[in-house]
Amino acid sequence: MALGILPAKLSKILSQKGSSMAATTKKYLLTFDFDETIVNENSDDSVVRAAPEQVLPEWLRGTFKEGYYNEYMQRVLKYMAEQGVMEKDFKEVYENIPLSPGMLNLLQFLMKNPHPFEIILVSDANVYGIETKLKALGLNSLFRKVFSNPASFDKRGYLTLQPYHSHSCSRCPANMCKRKIITEYFKERAESGVEFEKLFYVGDGANDFCPSVVFTSTDVVFPRKNYPMHQLIQKRIANNPDSYQATVVPWDSADEIVCYLQEFMKR
Template sequence: MAEVKEVGPALIGNVYTVVLSQRNKEMLQLEGYLYHLECSRGSITGVCIFCLYYREKTPVQSGVTASVKQKYLIIFDFDETIINENSDDSVIRAAPGGTLPDWLRNSLKDGFYNEYMQHVFEYLGEQGVQEEAIRNEYSKIPLSPGMLNIFNFLMKNSGLFEIILISDANMFGIEATLKAIGFHSLFRKIYTNPAHFDKRGYLVLRPYHSHTCTKCPANMCKRKIVTEYLTERAQQSVKFEKMLYVGDGANDFCPTVVFSSNDVAFPRKNYPMHRRILEMQKSQPNVYQPTVIPWQSADDVIYYLQRLLQT
């Protein structure tokens, strides 16, 4: 058994730290306090089971402050941001003749795109389109300009960024695309509509959640997702130095409305998100707070991130 003794409040901040000493002792911070953990089993070779949010090994002594740099949170959209198409349009290429019948296309209602895509996937299943054919369409969707470059940049600097993806597409399609390009593991979490193949071999799509936002589709409000994510991370004692949002669509505008002047919105130039921002800046000057950097290539975002890391 290990004996835990509280030795006083820690000045380390909000990062959970594990330290291995030469005398088989560990110093760790748990919930704002510094603890002295002595193990009676000999050498300690791994991370203490008490430290659920292990980050790095840092030599810490009681009463000494450890300086840990906070991460940046970067949020990506998927359709027409990571990829250069709308994946819901791309997957239709798997249908017989590469198109949908008029009765199905005409069934789309404003604000209910998720419900429409449920019918599309049902139709594909009825036409005998199988999982591999759908996966193949997702896996060959072209990426937006510069996107591989920014993924490689973030992979090389992964210790400084926490990366999540929020999309109104679907989990099957997003994972198929990211695995095809080898960057699925880059994202800490993916928030999107759940999708799975049922016993019939049909891809079944469901809405992500319900909400009360009048500006967003019935199945997803990205502002709600971002707010809940920040609350969850704060409960885990994680705070972000800056938030960055890379998107293109009207539903990408909603979460950035609550960003502060310290944060950055990267709208794809001349796409709906960018137009919404320009409209608000014109109609309600000084209300939209984040810095706005339009992008045509993800290389534009990399340029900003490079300068950010140099400051």
């Protein structure tokens, strides 16, 4: 599977934690997904609550194609703009999306205990929605960087959406491959003198599974229990136990992640 970097080279980059790289700072990279991980809903579905009668017409819903959700959401936002949905309406929806169970405890724990984690967010939602929610929680400073689809309001006050990037990964939707994002982030930070000894990943979806298949035995993934990421991990391990290297810690409540990190930090 081509990703712009050959799989062997990609794996090498992700396995350089603890190697003799020319780095001066050692940290642990903690990566979060957003939809159905930090928040308890798919935020793209949530914005429909700002639409007239909180429903989309059947003709619009029928334009969705698997793997092209970003393009579909561009059409949804265009329709909502035509219906007069403005920034204040979107802002209210995003601010009120409920968090996943235990997630506030986890994020507040990390705010109080930032060392030795470097925390990023990688999501196929959109930057505006994510930042709006994090600011409402007073937690936007927790994340060093947010990787998501660009979204902004044009001169008319309409919310517009763009794809994050292009890639050649057959596993991921056309607009985003999280494996490519994380690989490039590792390279960028290494060039800045930061070496990650360990990677922690909190997610739920199939696009969260994609990067995790090249994680090493030193890394830890926290898939939301019985969601697609967890199911794909279980299937892969059942088919070939040696083909998945990361430690797997499923969660129903993010309180379970807090407990794991607390114990890890005592070591």
